[in-house]
């Protein structure tokens with residue numbers, strides 16, 4: 001269909017949430033005269049998907065507050081024609097129309113477009129299991145879903161819930177249901193939850209779940225669901241009157257595929273630099289499209305709200321002849337699990353290995369603020385860097401406070417091609433209530449640089465079990481009282497404050513491994529021993545605190561013999 005030069009541009013949008021409405025609103029800002037129609041098959045548009053799980057615990061008490069804008073307000077404020085309960089069934093590319101069904105009336109009609117934007121999102125994966133279609137099985141994508149789930153959970157006979165999948169949505173649902181008083185079991189096929197964290201850091205999350213009463217079953221899968229039990233591949237049977245499937249999402253590519261648009265290698269919709277599909281009149285954004293990874297330069301799927309909104313703006317800009325730079329994504333994400341925040345950006349250790357990078361890593365712990373201040377708490381930080389350039393490839397953090405800020409900074413550094421030296425040099429704001437004068441990131445950058453330059457040898461906490469099994473010499477440099485409150489079995493206690501007068505007790509003909517509580521005193525002592533001629537002195541990164549966290553969950557859940565006489569998480 002040809003539009004006359006002076007006719008308002010006719011824009012049709014599929015999907016009225018993160019990507020779709022951002023696109024529509026940007027078009028409106030750029031063009032007051034455009035005729036913009038948004039179709040969404042759901043009951044609501046403009047809702048906060050990311051806040052949905054918090055209705056289950058009552059943190060978001062009123063589910064209607066999850067909906068931020070109504071079609072009426074979108075009409076009055078932005079002059080957008082938003083039609084809910086309207087499903088787009090087909091794209092008729094030759095005619096430049098979409099076929100739409102009004103779900104209430106059942107009527108179908110064709111809506112013409114000059115520009116079409118697809119932001120249909122991603123749908124929860126529902127494995128074809130016996131019982132998966134039961135009334136007690138739920139997925140979570142929109143406000144109606146959470147209302148139905150919440151109503152079911154209120155029934156007097158619903159005590160036990162199985163959550164399937166340990167990704168962000170599964171974790172948030174498990175947490176909120178546990179907070180609401182349910183007995184929650186989380187079942188995950190992989191050997192860990194949250195695949196964006198490496199095996200060492202994720203143990204803190206496992207521990208938090210366990211200590212909060214969530215039963216975590218790893219390396220297992222659901223095989224059958226009834227109205228009272230979930231059966232697992234391992235043969236285990238878990239009581240559950242309700243099941244939440246959070247086993248990942250699949251991009252909604254049906255409309256695009258049926259219309260002959262190119263689907264990328266990841267299974268999401270292929271788009272060009274300006275978020276145009278293989279048909280120049282059709283744009284696509286959000287969870288349904290393939291993005292490019294800024295570090296690996298490879299196509300990736302990334303179901304996150306920030307990238308969806310950025311894509312939407314860039315696409316709308318292009319409709320109006322503006323070009324945005326598209327740097328690719330690094331995958332920055334954060335999740336709250338009870339008292340802990342876990343965040344990650346860039347590549348994980350697994351990804352660095354698969355992609356063939358020459359890389360190394362540090363596990364570093366330091367306080368998020370001056371220790372004298374209320375609520376000061378350690379941040380466990382992992383930094384992956386390229387060898388020999390020191391370019392930062394990825395970072396992950398877990399702790400009770402200040403984690404998101406640090407990982408956001410690391411994300412910024414990664415996006416700017418930053419190195420360990422840049423981390424060390426970061427000039428950051430400081431007051432005792434907010435940070436330390438030399439921030440945890442500055443420290444970690446310096447520690448990483450020294451490791452990169454071969455100025456200090458370090459091992460990671462997850463290597464300590466192997467050292468204990470080999471009868472390696474481990475020296476605990478904490479003070480006596482600290483040693484007594486929990487230590488590695490077989491470790492010797494030579495406090496940092498005494499070591500200069502006890503050098504004759506320290507072997508100089510074999511590797512020795514030093515640790516303290518978080519790694520700072522042992523780092524000093526290792527460097528000093530190195531300078532005094534102990535060239536086989538090695539610091540244990542992450543130290544006793546890191547070690548206890550890395551070991552605890554496996555010991556508790558696998559009946560494994562602990563390598564510490566007592567855990568100490570303080």
Ligand SMILES: Cc1cc2nc3c(=O)[nH]c(=O)nc-3n(C[C@H](O)[C@H](O)[C@H](O)COP(=O)(O)OP(=O)(O)OC[C@H]3O[C@@H](n4cnc5c(N)ncnc54)[C@H](O)[C@@H]3O)c2cc1C
Nearest residue numbers: 015017018019040041049050088120121286287303304305
């Ligand atoms: C429970 C939950 C928690 C989340 N938490 C976070 C978080 O903390 N941080 C984060 O960054 N991201 C989070 N996300 C992901 C984030 O919400 C998505 O990345 C983002 O909403 C994607 O935007 P989108 O426009 O692509 O899809 P959506 O926001 O899902 O919108 C797609 C819309 O398209 C409609 N639609 C689909 N097909 C059709 C059709 N044929 N016709 C008409 N309408 C159609 C759907 O009904 C839907 O309303 C979360 C998601 C969920 C479900």
